[in-house]
Amino acid sequence: MSAYDERPWLALYGDQPADYALEFDDALSMFRAGVARDPSAVALRYFDGTITRGELDELSDALAAGLLASGFAAGDRLAVYLQNVPQFVIAMVATWKAGGVMVSINPMSRERELSYLLKDSGATVLVALEALHEEIGRSVVPDTDVRLVLTTSELEFQTRHDERLFAGTTRQRPEGTSDLAEFLAQHRGEVPPPVELGLDDVAFLTYTSGTTGVPKGAMNTHRNVVFTAQVYRDWTHAGRDGAILGIAPLFHITGLIGHVAVSMLAPAPLVLAYRFEPGVVLDAMVEHRPTFTIGAITAFTALLNAPGFTKDHFASFSSVYSGGAAISPTAEKAFLEATGKQVHNAYGLTETTSPMTVTPFGAPSPVDPTSGALSVGVPAPSTIVRIQGEDGQDLPLGEVGEIVADGPQVVAGYWGKPEETAANLPGGALKSGDVGFMNPEGWVFIVDRKKDMINASGYKVWPREVEDVLAEHPAVRESAVVGVPDEKRGETVKAFVSVKPGATVTPEELIAHCKERMAAYKYPRSVVLIDELPKTVTGKILRRELRG
Incomplete structure (x- = not known):
């Protein structure tokens, strides 16, 4: 038995169970139970x-x-x-x-x-x-x-x-x-x-982004849906005391589970606003006074920087979670100062039907003193998260490797793609493609995507670490770091940065900021200032579009 099988994170569960019994045999039964409880209650706003x-x-x-x-x-x-x-x-x-x-x-x-x-x-x-x-x-x-x-x-x-959304719209x-x-x-x-x-029947197909090939249809089963809805309700307190604000797109796994499925289970009203437009979302927050949401940190950053934002917009929230894109400690602190609310971290993929790790409600995520990364939580109930080397063997706690998850949230496979299923889900456990580590207490930290690692003169540079340092500069709103070809170093570090409204900074100042705080092989050799970083609809920054 390895250290991961011993589940060092169990001490962090508090009153939560280490393992879950599913409360429903399928997601439709989960929905029907909410209807039976009170048919007159609001389901959707x-x-x-x-x-x-x-x-x-x-x-x-x-x-x-x-x-x-x-x-x-x-x-x-x-x-x-x-x-x-x-x-x-x-x-x-x-x-x-x-x-x-x-x-x-x-x-x-x-x-x-x-x-x-x-x-x-x-x-x-x-x-x-x-x-x-x-x-x-x-x-x-x-x-x-x-x-x-x-x-x-x-x-x-x-x-x-x-009019901000529907001007000119006709039937x-x-x-x-x-x-x-x-x-x-x-x-x-x-x-x-x-x-x-049945629990093993497929509830929906959600397609991966296709960054490493053609998109694959993840087969999210009714077991996956019921289990992760329970995780949201119990661990994030979603829907416990009011409405859920749907700021993530519903087609995405975060929206499907963190908005729709948990609203059925809780049950609680789900507030929808067509698509993410910061001013419209802020108005919906004031009008409907939701108590829970989960979205990408980039979406929250857009809300904080939107005209007219005040702390009162988040006054009704008892629980705010972020997933889909990494949070830096600087961004977490900025959110707390702007809203008075702690933003909690969660981490999952399409193939884990949203969360595989969750920060327990009310507990701030620790920051790793060496890498400066903010933890994405501890493994969800009934879930084993391992860190493995290139040979597929478990690495000691604290060492960096690929994050692998095994639990009731992991999908049955990819639709019509047995070879991809065998490669990415060997034995039913998901090889995430994300690189990270777990500390002795069981907190998981993400370093970066395996494919995004930069090899500069033989040294590994993880873009996430450089982006976290850039985030410490008061003028920086968002950044993305990529590796670009270099005749002498093989690859070198290049940063793309958008600045906060009203702020001014030069590329040279940002390079100097990083150089003072990082090893010589890590700091960016060039910085490009741009208005907006390219993102997916879920708020993830598209580094591949910046490599050019």
């Missing part, structure tokens, strides 16, 4: 519109019944091509009621990407925003297995249309599609027959 749990149950019944009448069968896939709108949740629940698998698609996907995802998943139904289908989906769908397209509008379920009726509202009205009052779902 969308600007000035509300949908109760009973209404959500009825709407998803109608959609499920209509799908089955249209030939949808158990095991079929329904793809959603939507922003953070109520129709996303309706489609998710309806898919389960029809015995199917939901496929979540990034609304930023273009023709090539949408075509690949529809073909790879074999989806037979597509639920899409009208504008997205008119612009992109219409040319893609005829070459796929999709036989029913239901289009909808972001204007539905609200009457007050915020469209794309040719060859059915209107979702009319489809629901046609089947309103119908109830689909009972469905048999």
